[in-house]
Amino acid sequence: MSKSSDQFDGADCVCSFGMKLTWDINDPKLPQDTKQYDAFQEWTDGYVRYIYSAEDKNAQRHLSGWAMRNTNNHNCQILKKSCLGVVVCARNCTLTDGSKLQLRPAICDKARQKQQKKLCPSCNSALELVPCRGHSGYPVTNFWRVDGKAIFFQAKGVHDHPRPESKSETEARRSAVKRRMSSPHYSQKRRLLDSETGRYHDTGGPFPGLHHLSCMEGSDRFSIIAESNIPIQHYPTFQNAEPYKFAYDSPSPVGEAASTLQKPANHRLYMPRPPCSYDFAVPGYLGSGSYAALYKDTISPQPDTDAAKVCVGLSGPQHSVSPLNVHDRGYDASGKHHSWKQIHGKGAYGDRADYGQIPTNSNHHYYNSEYPCRYTGPAPTTPAALQTIITTTTKVSYQPCKPSVVKYSDNLYDVKSLPSCNSLLEGGSPPSYPEIKVPEDSGVIKSALAYQQEVLPAKPERAENLDTYRYGSYSSNNYPERIAHPYRFENGEF
Template sequence: MSKVSGDMYDDSDCICSYGMKLTWDINDPKLPQDLKQFDSFQEWTDGYVRYIYSGEDKNAQRHLSGWAMRNTNNHNCQILKKSCLGVVVCSRNCTLPDGGKLQLRPAICDKARQKQQKKLCNNCNAALELIPCRGHSGYPVTNFWRLDGKAIFFQAKGVHDHPRPESKSETEARRSAVKRQLSSSHLSQKKKLLESEVGRYNDSGGHFSNIHPIPCLDGPERFSLVSEGSFPIAPQHYPFQNTDPFKPNYGTVGYQSESVSTFPKCSDRMYMQRTPCGYDFHVPGYMNPNSYPPLYKEPMGSLPDCDRVQLNTPQTNLGMLNPHERGFDGAGKHHGWKQIFAKPGYADRSDYGQIQPNAGHSYYNPEYPCRYARSPSPALQTVITTTTKVSYQAYKPPVVKYADNVCDVKTLQNYTHLQDSLSEGVFPDMKAQDDFSVIKSALGYQEQIPTKSERLDNMDFYKYGQCMSNGFSGQPYRYENADC
């Protein structure tokens, strides 16, 4: 099966996925049949994108996503619909000992997720908090999968407005690591036990008082790290990583069971000014795959050997916000403030001055209304109703996500082309205004007026939005290889 490979991007017009080059919508009665190629699997799709995967692509078959997507019943057995669950963070937005941030993958199962949210931050004992996804006009980003012939059609609607959780493989790797550690600790305990037993026969000092369970090992749902600076560096999807430069750090200290390794301070990063909504924008100076060690390095041999084409994919998010900077609506189901105060010995309550543990768990901080600005108005909903069905193939959102240094110089050169294209109405089927409204609404935190240079970059982003659907991950590998 042919995959989209570098050569298809050789000419400067080849800017998007194969799926975006064709005109189709997931709801179309007839999808494109004469497919000449397939897209390579995208783990971190973001934005209004479409891909066409090979029916033999394992990841596509499993409807995988880096985001935590849950099945949503759309009463259409032809189309599998999934909606994003967001990300679980520490409600205090505490900084981990190594400067990272907690970003867990929400459990997909409702029950498991509820259990997960009852847990406390391993670092500061604050409650965990689920940041719901509102990237699709106030609703969660949705992914659609449809098998048609030998192809798997994928369409995503919405722009994730939250940090990335750890990827599925990371979560799984961590779980298996915890399991292994547990079993090995049990083994070592048994061994100690035996030794102690032996010792008791050899001397009188053999007691078990020094045998304790390994602390901080109360479950696999622990730490997903992002680097300080409020930019989630979604850790590398293990199977994509073929180097293991940080192995010596693993399991050394503190949260070893959660595979929190010591992050190198990423001095090679530049930071943007805070946006009015308190979002940081991160411009990776360069993407060194080695800068983002996995939380836990699973032996490669034990990982599924899928036909992945992405290697060394440094992943960062663009818009990272701490939970206190987000507005939270009345979705009380997402919150666990009770736990904050229920936790005995919780010292620093003054930190919660702005967090009202009200009975309904409803929390809205007027200080950070940006998210609410995106609440879907009836008018907007109408727009969505009309736009979700049309013209995604031509979607060229107006920007404001900042994605620099993602493509090489040619990217910048293409900006002119794009600008011309837009002004010349090259995308006649694009409902610009509607889509822009939707996107502006969805982006919310990105609504600041970009400077000219920012616009340039932003235009690049959106022109390459599909290419960079790994969420501003600075994912140049595909396209730089392709001479993007």
């Protein structure tokens, strides 16, 4: 493969480095003369290949935004993972802000079963696990292989479902919940909440269709209401899929965490996030408004009743979002390295993969439906409501959307095929960790990123325009209709 490496090294291509090279995860010999590595991609989609540095912590952990579970492929040299899909409301209910519930399936089988027994926090109907069938009817598979100084990643299939909550978000939420549980305010708040919400839950039967109370209801049902006296009520307001940019290459407002981490080079990861921009100087998971709110609660407790009252009036997702650094929040550079053994030997592998058969990004359009967020917001939130939120979350700095989040706009191009990649990056061929690499660095992932980018606030019209062709190519996929954008039930464990 080294030959192929040389062959493509100078090629003009916006593809990721891994895609410029001709290799397959099953190749007995993988490219060894890697001169540069791809920026870690959390939300890979499509038939893509990346070559990460063996030093990349995220790659070492085989991280993925998608809920990927280990799959035994009877090949100890190649770690295979298959997508679990996403957990949604069986009734496909729409939240007050027009968003949809999209939870991250638990990786552990046991935990997943447990998760599915829970109810939709909004309508109390059952939760439904939407399996991934993006790879010829089978779940999308990710392959990881360590070879030399590089970690080779290959994905097969295109996710035919919305994104679930990312792992980092899940971890952050759990961490927040944990903190709150141990908070000295916890028991007191619990009592307050119980007295305030008990009338709604005494029978365990919610008010069907009473969505304005769903937040409270849902949290209660998920046994997390005690941990979220404030977020519970605010949650619906922040659900619009406001993506946020991982501020890898920019000073993080919350800071130091980023500097201590190996910078995940995934500078272009946009994720649906609650647009809430409450920034808290909370160590650990930083930057997430909702999560932060959890922390905040421990810091400056407010009457739970206030939040509960506010809940009813909130529905508009107008809160702007600030760039939130998920990795800063959720990835610990000091974390363990997975025990996945380093593989240097070359086995005799079989046939080639199928990555060449499908245009890398011919299938992601539907994702935009997942994030109609750039929609101006269905249920208008009155300024008064917003004001109330702010009021009830005192000691919180409200941060409007930062313009920097919008610099994706130029990346919105369509790569029809890998070989056709244009050169926008090669000239400035970055070193191993192109943290400040221009977004065009990996055109092959454009498909996976396009929808992420499109949801950004500065280009609402573009997102709208794209809807048509997005859906067009996925007429068979009903998810565009089902999923508006992720529902971040920040306050509960699913």
